[in-house]
Amino acid sequence: MAPRPFLARARLGLRRCWRAASGKRVYLLAGVMALPDVLDALPGVDLTPLLPEWLPGAKVATFLAVARLAARAYATKLATMPAREPPR
Numbered sequence: 001m002a003p004r005p006f007l008a009r010a011r012l013g014l015r016r017c018w019r020a021a022s023g024k025r026v027y028l029l030a031g032v033m034a035l036p037d038v039l040d041a042l043p044g045v046d047l048t049p050l051l052p053e054w055l056p057g058a059k060v061a062t063f064l065a066v067a068r069l070a071a072r073a074y075a076t077k078l079a080t081m082p083a084r085e086p087p088r
Helices: 006-020 025-044 057-080
Strands: none
Touching: 025 057
């Protein structure tokens, strides 16, 4: 049998985690919604002393900047989604 593509495996893993966290989804969603604010606070923090020597601080700062933009866009999208009505 051929191995599944990476994205299919990632989707299956996320789906499995989503089902396992059935009671904790509210907390997970709150964490996702708070992530942009946490990332907004990080530019004022110097992370260089916490990083290993082989990991340059510029790469971490670039990753955090991109993650900040992506998290803001995702959280904004979540906030504008309509609420689901319960099934009848």
